[in-house]
Amino acid sequence: MSDLSSHIRTVPDFPKTGIGFKDITTLLKDGNALRQSVDELAEKFSGKEIEKIVGIEARGFIFGTALAYKWNVGFVPVRKPGKLPAETITQEYELEYGTDKVEIHKDAISPGDKILIIDDLLATGGTAAATVELVKELGGDIQGIGFLIELTFLNGRQRLGNYEVISLIEYDSE
Numbered sequence: 001m002s003d004l005s006s007h008i009r010t011v012p013d014f015p016k017t018g019i020g021f022k023d024i025t026t027l028l029k030d031g032n033a034l035r036q037s038v039d040e041l042a043e044k045f046s047g048k049e050i051e052k053i054v055g056i057e058a059r060g061f062i063f064g065t066a067l068a069y070k071w072n073v074g075f076v077p078v079r080k081p082g083k084l085p086a087e088t089i090t091q092e093y094e095l096e097y098g099t100d101k102v103e104i105h106k107d108a109i110s111p112g113d114k115i116l117i118i119d120d121l122l123a124t125g126g127t128a129a130a131t132v133e134l135v136k137e138l139g140g141d142i143q144g145i146g147f148l149i150e151l152t153f154l155n156g157r158q159r160l161g162n163y164e165v166i167s168l169i170e171y172d173s174e
Ligand code: AMP
Pocket: 019, 020, 021, 022, 023, 056, 057, 058, 059, 119, 120, 121, 122, 123, 124, 125, 126, 127, 128, 156
């Protein structure tokens, strides 16, 4: 078992000045660290009966799919606008400057499906909160929200209501 945070590279001023970008490619290229990340996420939610994993584009696909394979459950992508080919629903959310949108296929979730939402990183929580709204609109029963990394100084968790939110690595400053 290694310290997962030692596999994360912080790239200063990417994609713009003042942002310390948490680069997970340095973790992904290490087989043991990748496996440990997926296993630790699985362990944190081992008490839940998850039926589908909703992964957020793009890095949420990596951990979400690995977890879905491990648990033998389905995977549902939440994507940026215009990427999903069939009928979708859309949720808009605020960015620092302007707004963005996420979409999900309308038939991806059935009412009552027990859902775990996965992304690589929780920052302000806007993307995850918008995803929560999409899953709720389709009647999904959210069992939890999991992240590899949480930037605690941005208080993103506050936007995620009372759901069980877990992260494996916390940063309390840039
Ligand atoms: P937010 O909606 O602010 O919680 O941002 C979350 C999304 O933006 C995630 O999908 C992350 O991949 C990405 N993101 C935000 N901040 C960072 C950061 N400092 N380093 C890497 N990815 C980030």
